[in-house]
Amino acid sequence: MKKYTSATLNMILALGVVCILAGILFFVRVAVSVNMNIEAWSIVLCISGAVVFYVSLVALRHVALFFTGLYSCVSGAFFMVVTSSFVEAGLKRFWPVVVILAGICIIFTGIAKDRKLKVSCFIPASCIIFLGCFFLFFSLNIIKMNFSRWISIFWPIFPLFVGTVLVIVFLFQKSPYNKFPLDEESTIDFDGDVKA
Numbered sequence: 001m002k003k004y005t006s007a008t009l010n011m012i013l014a015l016g017v018v019c020i021l022a023g024i025l026f027f028v029r030v031a032v033s034v035n036m037n038i039e040a041w042s043i044v045l046c047i048s049g050a051v052v053f054y055v056s057l058v059a060l061r062h063v064a065l066f067f068t069g070l071y072s073c074v075s076g077a078f079f080m081v082v083t084s085s086f087v088e089a090g091l092k093r094f095w096p097v098v099v100i101l102a103g104i105c106i107i108f109t110g111i112a113k114d115r116k117l118k119v120s121c122f123i124p125a126s127c128i129i130f131l132g133c134f135f136l137f138f139s140l141n142i143i144k145m146n147f148s149r150w151i152s153i154f155w156p157i158f159p160l161f162v163g164t165v166l167v168i169v170f171l172f173q174k175s176p177y178n179k180f181p182l183d184e185e186s187t188i189d190f191d192g193d194v195k196a
Helices: 006-033 040-058 063-083 096-114 119-139 147-154 157-174
Strands: none
Touching: 006 040, 006 063, 040 063, 063 096, 096 119
């Protein structure tokens, strides 16, 4: 595959961000034409997130800015759709999706930072996604029981799950082949430099 120059890559990135912003604005225009209410704060969140995301990739190259821009843009788009009359249930029922989006953005941030998926990023992101899905079951009434009642009955599952995971980690670490994918000592900086 042909390697592009830095200026060409920046132009490609800028064009991609402009297309994302154009899509957001066209969605708002279409929504207004069919009498859907779009909250102004969700548009501002999405646009500012796209700008921060672009700046984090081109100028500042900081992981926290990358996550903040990506998460703001994605959650702003989600809020635009959910707070409009397009989805009748509204934000009260779909709020756990925001937690799931945070976990997904953590995974993408880890991949962008290290150029590969590492355990130190994947495990916390997976836990956040799992919690979001768990709360979504209650929010959408898939689990019919009240959340506090469910916790009062099934709380022993949590220490059982944590203990099982810890025993599995111990057994993998004691294995002579040690196939457990731990992070390496040297990591790749967001700029691509190797740190010891």
